[in-house]
Amino acid sequence: MERASRQLTPQIKAEAAMWLGLLHADNRSTADEDGFRAWIRENPAHLAAFDSITAMWEVAAGARAVREELRPVKRRAVIGGMGLLALLGGSLTVWRAAYAGVYETEVGEQKRVMLKDGTYAFLDTDTHIRVDFNDKARNIELQVGRANFRVAPDNARPFVVTAADHRISAQQSNLDVSRIGDTVAVLLVEGTATVETERHHVKKSTVVETGQRLVVRSADAVNIDRPNPRPLLAWHTGQAIFANETLEDAVAEMNRYSSVTLEIADPSIRELRISGVYRVGDVAAFARSLARLLPIDVRETDDHVQLLADPQRHTEG
Numbered sequence: 525m526e527r528a529s530r531q532l533t534p535q536i537k538a539e540a541a542m543w544l545g546l547l548h549a550d551n552r553s554t555a556d557e558d559g560f561r562a563w564i565r566e567n568p569a570h571l572a573a574f575d576s577i578t579a580m581w582e583v584a585a586g587a588r589a590v591r592e593e594l595r596p597v598k599r600r601a602v603i604g605g606m607g608l609l610a611l612l613g614g615s616l617t618v619w620r621a622a623y624a625g626v627y628e629t630e631v632g633e634q635k636r637v638m639l640k641d642g643t644y645a646f647l648d649t650d651t652h653i654r655v656d657f658n659d660k661a662r663n664i665e666l667q668v669g670r671a672n673f674r675v676a677p678d679n680a681r682p683f684v685v686t687a688a689d690h691r692i693s694a695q696q697s698n699l700d701v702s703r704i705g706d707t708v709a710v711l712l713v714e715g716t717a718t719v720e721t722e723r724h725h726v727k728k729s730t731v732v733e734t735g736q737r738l739v740v741r742s743a744d745a746v747n748i749d750r751p752n753p754r755p756l757l758a759w760h761t762g763q764a765i766f767a768n769e770t771l772e773d774a775v776a777e778m779n780r781y782s783s784v785t786l787e788i789a790d791p792s793i794r795e796l797r798i799s800g801v802y803r804v805g806d807v808a809a810f811a812r813s814l815a816r817l818l819p820i821d822v823r824e825t826d827d828h829v830q831l832l833a834d835p836q837r838h839t840e841g
Contacts, residue, residue, distance in 0.1 A: 539563070540573035542638045546674075555713075558761045559646070563636070628652040629669070632781050632805050634762070642676035643683065648702075648759050649781045649804075657681075670702035672760065675715070690740060691720040700756065704780075711737045711756055721746055764802050771796040771818070775831070782807045785828040793820055793833050 543563060546556050564570050627647060629635050635647045639655060641662055647653065651669025662678065666687040675683045677696040685692040687703040697715025702708065710719055712732050719730045719738050730746060732738045737756070739747045755765035766774050772794040775786050781804040788794055796818050802810055811822045811829045823830040 533569075536567070536569055536573045537577065538638070539636060540570065540577040542636060542644060543574060544577055546644065555757060555760050559636075562761050626652065626654050631783050634759075639676075641678055641681075641683075644674040646672040646760065648672075666701055666703050668703055670700065670704065670759065672698070672700045672713075674698050688740075689722050693718045693720070707739065707741050709737060709739045711751075711753065713753065713757070719746075758801070759804070762804055764804050766798050766800055766802070768797050768799050770794065771798055771814070771831070774798050778802070778804060778807050778810050781805045783827075784808065786811060787828050787830050789823075789830040790820075790833045793818070793831060796820070 543560050547560060564574065627635065627637055627645065629647045629649055629651045631650045633649060637645050637647070639645060639662075640657060643662070645653070645664075648670035651671055652667040653669075653671055654665040654667065656663040656665070660681060662681050662683045664673070664683070664685045666685055673683070673685065673694075675694050675697045679695070682693045682695065683697075685694075685699075685701050687701055687708045690708050692699070692701060692710050694715060694717040697717055698713040699715070699717055700709075700711040700713065710717060710732055712734050714734050716731060716733050719732055721728050721730070721740055728746065730738060730748065732748065735750050735753065737749055737751055739749075752767075755767060758765040764774070764777050766777075772788060775788055779786050784807055786807040798814065798818070800813075800817075802813065808822075808824055808829050811824075811831060814820060814831065815822045815834075819834045821832045821834045823832065
């Protein structure tokens with residue numbers, strides 16, 4: 525623990541403060557708790573930072589309690605009002621410096637950030653967003669990738685995410701927005717959002733509510749459904765959940781998280797079906813797992829993993 529304490533950076537301290545705020549929020553969810561546990565496992569310094577920030581928070585809350593008999597709801601308000609981050613000194617300076625810029629993740633990386641309005645943003649692998657807040661609106665441009673936003677309330681300024689030619693406007697909501705290839709998708713985990721789309725120079729406005737997903741593809745009309753959210757939100761905890769998906773689609777999803785490419789070398793196995801829960805980031809382990817379940821062989825090299833049909837098992841099947 526002593527070594528981990530020496531590794532604390534301003535960003536890690538600020539992330540710890542963000543997690544403390546989320547865990548004490550009135551609307552804390554199971555996904556928040558799972559995400560926190562995943563963050564703790566990522567780096568021993570994360571636990572050291574969280575313990576340090578918690579101790580600072582308890583001291584600050586205890587001192588205030590002596591003066592005004594602090595209640596739990598007020599303790600949450602201290603966190604939500606950035607009171608704890610103010611205790612971090614240099615960490616707050618670092619966080620402010622990033623507000624007006626670009627947030628991005630590399631392939632295989634995920635990142636949690638807190639925006640200056642109190643909105644929490646969680647960026648998936650290979651994601652790029654640009655933040656531009658002004659007096660009239662809180663603008664986010666999702667250039668590529670996928671992000672979850674827990675939007676802080678601000679009645680004077682809508683929270684607007686632009687993905688391709690589509691505008692997603694929300695107030696206090698929790699939403700996943702993705703721009704992967706030619707497809708833009710919006711999943712409302714909680715709350716509502718208005719999505720403005722334009723096709724053939726005709727604008728259309730659609731309201732998306734809790735549990736609904738809106739999907740727009742380059743050549744298709746706007747589609748709204750109410751899917752099982754668990755597979756769609758599995759990325760929050762570093763997982764991929766497949767429910768009778770084709771091998772081709774599963775490979776495409778796993779490849780988003782790895783610099784080592786998983787390749788289907790035999791077209792005859794593309795339509796094989798797969799179900800299960802898998803940890804993202806290690807395509808070789810995923811491929812070996814597939815080989816135990818499906819009639820396929822695996823060939824591994826330094827920079828790619830090939831999937832081929834296993835003739836013997838195909839014949840037996």
